[in-house]
Amino acid sequence: MSKLGQAKRIIFLKTADGQLFEVDEPVAMEFEIVKSFFDENEDAADDTVVPLPNVSAEPLAGIIEFCKAHVEFRANGAAGKDEVKKFNAEYIKEKSNEQLKELILAANYLNIKEMLDFLTETIANRLKNKSVEYVRAFFGIENDFTPQEEEAVRKEYEWAFEGVDED
């Protein structure tokens, strides 16, 4: 990264639905995919637009909000633990399951480790104490077992299904 010395560099990101985002460099570098883009193209011009064909505007805005806050937390040193937790809880509170899925898909594509860790834990918490059917609905999993196969799996792991309601 040859432009590191500059005061404030803006990275341009273009989403799948054609929206252009202007992101501060430290925030954009949280995205592994953006980072490697610039690592590979060291001579990229300042106004290079990084295309993100797998991410739409809504989740990207959410991700930028999250990363921005976390970059700031880190810059403030120590990243005051309670403060971060409070932010994370606030951040995820009003997100619907649909939004959460969009976020994790985008975070996975952009490869942001910190956010992925946070999102997987959030999803796990939302699935906790739920039925397997709920998980199926949550992830929209299609049951591709034949009835015989399903029965075989049930039998194989019989002990795990003991005491579980069929609904």
Next chain:
Amino acid sequence: MEQDRISELPDEILHHILSFMATKFAVQTSILSTRWRHLWKFISTIDFDSFPYHPFCSIDYSFMDRTLEHQKALQLHKFLVSTTIRGDIYTNLVPKWEVFDLPPSFNAQHYSQSLKQISLCCAHLNPTLSFEGFSSLKECVSALPGFGDEVVQEIVLKCKLLKSFTIDKCRILKYVRIFGRSDMRLKHFMFVWRPQQSPLMVEVDAPSLVSLKFCGHLSRLCLGELPCLVEAKLFHDSSAIDVGFVREILDHKLAHLQVSRWRAGGTGSRSGGEAIRGWVPQRADSFGKPDKVSFFFFDPLISSFFFFFFKVWTAVQNLWTTVPKVFFFILFSYFG
């Protein structure tokens, strides 16, 4: 269309999500689809938290064995085994705490490099676990009856990253030493000790210790330099609380001190409870000035009632199983 997209998530992320779940639940996800069938085998957590336990019935724990046989993960970060019943009263009242043998298919040593969190309650480890290579261990909860002094020492000395250490229901401990390294990272130490005949001595000298919780009965507690200590909770279980023991705690600059005890019976003219109540408020200023000093006293009447009730209950249970039912039949028909 969205539902198709979520399947783009790589297995690693699904593993990660499943790793927060109890193992039983993770196994259940195997019926979701062909893709999910084997997913659970690769997660880095074994969590048999709150598996069924009943003091009067024997429970088949072979499911644990069967689960572990399927385990294919290269690394294991968490291994948790505990029972549903955790209440202090309960452990107090069940005289012979039933333990089961951890299946030999679980070889903790095999995962020693990667295990970060280990929690074993009421399990027998066979062969005994050696904490020699557990270089990543950060959190350890041990409620193993066969846990000896030398194992505690070994954990403290060998697990360099250990942050949190809980010792519970370990019956053969005599002299617990939490010290030995200057670079120790231990922050939280919790010790639960049940009323015992044999004397116990605990020595704590951990430079980065933040919180200390102590519950039970002991002969002596020695505290070294604890510059970071901000929270101490003491649930003392002896008939007369040792004032010198609390003074030792107060010598350290505490932000939060909590002292409590059951059975405020006490011997002599002044019960331990009164001694403490009269003593701390005056002295607290001259010692470390804790921001908050609180005391709890459980009504001895209530606890003894529970104890009595439980004794009667077990007696009836035993009678019912040992004495032939015919006897009861004769007895009832005689009185009837």
